[in-house]
Amino acid sequence: MDHTDMLILAELSRNSRITMKELGGKVHLTGQATASRVAKLEDTGVIEEYSIKVNQFKCGYYIHAFITIYTNTPNTHNHQPLLTFIQDQEQYVLNNYKISGDGCYILECRFPSNEHADKFLEGLNKYANYKLSIVIKKS
Helix, strand or coil, X not given: CCHHHHHHHXXXXXXXXXXXXXXXXXXXXXXXHHHHHHHHHHHCCCCCCCCCCCCCCCCCCCEEEEEEEEECCCCCCCCXXXXXXXXXXXCCEEEEEECCCCCCEEEEEEECCHHHHXXXXXXXXXXXXXXXXXXXXXX
16 A cells, blocks of 8 residues: 555545546546556455445434443353344344453444433343443534
């Protein structure tokens, strides 16, 4: 990877729908040379996927929360029932990370209402203890 590849990645991170011609103009290459570099970045696994960013608020998910999970199973590593519950709640869970330090997992969630969040937490409490942090605003 060289400086041009890093510029390509930066531009694609800002707008992955940009044409190769436009991208080439920004990194001082032809569209064809840019397309070749992007293809190489994809083939080598540097670029894993393209995605979109959805405005969760405009989709009706008004509550943004981080939930630190403390499992109830100190003598066993069978977290599968908990993980199955989380997977079944995928409409609310944006990200699920296994962590070290304070807690076992941290979930990033969006809920349409306090009632939905409360129902989720009641279900979660069957498998683990938790600490809830509500996002006030993104800095």
